[in-house]
Amino acid sequence: MGSLPDTTVWDALPDASSSSFIVTQPTNKERLHVWTMTHPKWGAALTLDNYLGREAYLQTVPLAKEGGLTQWILTDGSMRPDERPILSSCESLKKGAIAALSSSSSSEPKEVVVVDGIAHGIASVFTEPQFRGKGYASRMMREVGKALERWQTVTSLPDQRALFSVLYSDIGKSFYAKNGWAPFPSAHVSFSPASGAAAADTGKKLAKPIGYHELAELCNADEARLREEIKEAVVISGGKKSAAAILPSLEQLLWHMMREDYMTKHIFGRTPSVRGAVYGEEKGKRMWAIWSRGYYGGLETIKGNTFHILRFVVEDNHAEQSELVDGFRSIIQLARSEAAEWRSEDIQMWNPGPLARGLIEASGVQHRIVEREEDSIPSLMWYGEGQLDEWVANEKYAWC
Ligand SMILES: CC(C)(COP(=O)(O)OP(=O)(O)OC[C@H]1O[C@@H](n2cnc3c(N)ncnc32)[C@H](O)[C@@H]1OP(=O)(O)O)[C@@H](O)C(=O)NCCC(=O)NCCS
Known part of the structure; x- marks a missing residue:
C-alpha cells in the first residue's frame, strides 16, 4: 500500500546538504506511504487500516481542516512526484497564539501590548530506518522552521503573523535545540x-x-x-x-x-x-x-x-x-x-x-x-x- 521507490534510485545516499533537496508537500500517494511507515511507531493501538483511517479523519477535524494541517517532506526536487524518495517527513498544525511584548522605545514606563498571531505546532517527525543518521531530519527541520515563519501568514493582517512554532520532542532536548527549538519546562x-x-x-x-x-x-x-x-x-x-x-x-x-x-x-x-x-x-x-x-x-x-x-x-x-x-x-x-x-x-x-x-x-x-527528560519536551x-x-x-x- 502506498509503496514508493527508495534507495534503489541512488548508488549511495546523497549528502544532506545536497542542493537538489527541497521541502514540499507530499502527493496523496506519498502521504499514504508516510502514514504506512509511521504506523508501527505511532499507531500500535490500532490496526493499520484504522490508523490510516484516523490520519485521514484527522485532516477533517477543527484546527486541521481547511488547510490547517500541512504535511512536509524532504525529497529530491529533481525527481518526479510519486517517484522520488521521502527522506524525512513531518506535519504542522496552525493554531491561534498571543504574545505580550513591551514597546521597544526607551521611554519609561514601557507599554505592554498583547498581540494576536499564529503558532505552528510541528508533529510526527519521521525518517524511515534506511535513511536515518544521514542528517535528513535535521535538514528538513531547519528548512521547515524557516518556512513556517511565512507559512499561512497574511502580511496585510497583523493578527496573521507567525509568532512562533512549537514541537514536543520524544528524543530528548538536544536534537531540536540544535536545529532552533529551545526546550521549555517539561x-x-x-x-x-x-x-x-x-x-x-x-x-x-x-x-x-x-x-x-x-x-x-x-x-x-x-x-x-x-x-x-x-x-x-x-x-x-x-x-x-x-x-x-x-x-x-x-x-x-x-x-x-x-x-x-x-x-x-x-x-x-x-x-x-x-x-x-x-x-x-x-x-x-x-x-x-x-x-x-x-x-x-x-x-x-x-x-x-x-x-x-x-x-x-x-x-x-x-x-x-x-x-x-x-x-x-x-x-x-x-x-x-x-x-x-x-x-x-x-x-x-x-x-x-x-x-x-x-x-x-x-x-x-x-x-x-x-x-x-526524554519525552514530550515542549520546545x-x-x-x-x-x-x-x-x-x-x-x-x-x-x-x-
Ligand atoms: C528521530 C529521527 C526523525 C531522526 O532522523 P534522522 O534523519 O536520522 O536525523 P538526523 O540524521 O538529522 O540526526 C540524527 C540525530 O538524531 C539523534 N537521534 C535519533 N534518534 C534519537 C533518539 N531516540 N534519542 C535521542 N536522539 C536521537 C541522533 O543521535 C543524531 O544526533 P546527532 O545529530 O547529534 O548525531 C528518526 O530517528 C526517526 O524517525 N525516529 C523514529 C520516530 C521518532 O522518534 N521521531 C521523533 C519524534 S519527536
Whole structure:
C-alpha cells in the first residue's frame, strides 16, 4: 500500500546538504506511504487500516481542516512526484497564539501590548530506518522552521503573523535545540486512576461533569483570562521579558477530543461523554479541568494509556483557600474515576503553575512530580526579536 521507490534510485545516499533537496508537500500517494511507515511507531493501538483511517479523519477535524494541517517532506526536487524518495517527513498544525511584548522605545514606563498571531505546532517527525543518521531530519527541520515563519501568514493582517512554532520532542532536548527549538519546562504531576474515586453526593458542593456543549463558553472565558495573565507576566518584569501562549480555543480542544473519540470508538466501541469537570456555577468564580484520554497501548496493555488534564483553570485566584482546595479535590476525584473507567495507566497534569501546585499539595491527593527528560519536551522556535522568556499555560492542550 502506498509503496514508493527508495534507495534503489541512488548508488549511495546523497549528502544532506545536497542542493537538489527541497521541502514540499507530499502527493496523496506519498502521504499514504508516510502514514504506512509511521504506523508501527505511532499507531500500535490500532490496526493499520484504522490508523490510516484516523490520519485521514484527522485532516477533517477543527484546527486541521481547511488547510490547517500541512504535511512536509524532504525529497529530491529533481525527481518526479510519486517517484522520488521521502527522506524525512513531518506535519504542522496552525493554531491561534498571543504574545505580550513591551514597546521597544526607551521611554519609561514601557507599554505592554498583547498581540494576536499564529503558532505552528510541528508533529510526527519521521525518517524511515534506511535513511536515518544521514542528517535528513535535521535538514528538513531547519528548512521547515524557516518556512513556517511565512507559512499561512497574511502580511496585510497583523493578527496573521507567525509568532512562533512549537514541537514536543520524544528524543530528548538536544536534537531540536540544535536545529532552533529551545526546550521549555517539561514537568508533570502524576495521579493514579481509582475506580469509585468520585466523591459521593453528601450534600457538599461537588464538581460536575463537562460535556461538549459547555466547552465554548469555558474556552472563551479562559482565553480572556489568559490575555490578562500574559500581560501581567510582562508588566511584573518591568517590561524586561516577553511572554506568549497558544490559545486554549474551542478548536484547539476539539482537536484533542475528536482524536480521542476516534481512538475510543475503535478500542472500546463507544466514546466518552465526560470531557472535564467544573466546580462552582457562578461565572468568574469557577474552577475547571478539561481532559482527554490518549491510547498507545490499547486494551491489551494499559502501559502508555494516559489520561491528560489538557487545561486547568481557576477563575478567581483570591477565593477562600479552603474553597479552592475542596474544588480541586472534587475535580481530581472525578478525573481519577474516569481514568480508571477508561483504562488509563496514569493521569498527567503538565506544568501546573504555583497556584495549582499549592492546591495539589493542600488537597492531600497522592501524586508524583515527574521531570521529563526524554519525552514530550515542549520546545519553541521564536520568530520575534530576541528570545521568548516565558511560555504561559504550557499545558497539554497546546500539544499536537
Ligand atoms: C528521530 C529521527 C526523525 C531522526 O532522523 P534522522 O534523519 O536520522 O536525523 P538526523 O540524521 O538529522 O540526526 C540524527 C540525530 O538524531 C539523534 N537521534 C535519533 N534518534 C534519537 C533518539 N531516540 N534519542 C535521542 N536522539 C536521537 C541522533 O543521535 C543524531 O544526533 P546527532 O545529530 O547529534 O548525531 C528518526 O530517528 C526517526 O524517525 N525516529 C523514529 C520516530 C521518532 O522518534 N521521531 C521523533 C519524534 S519527536
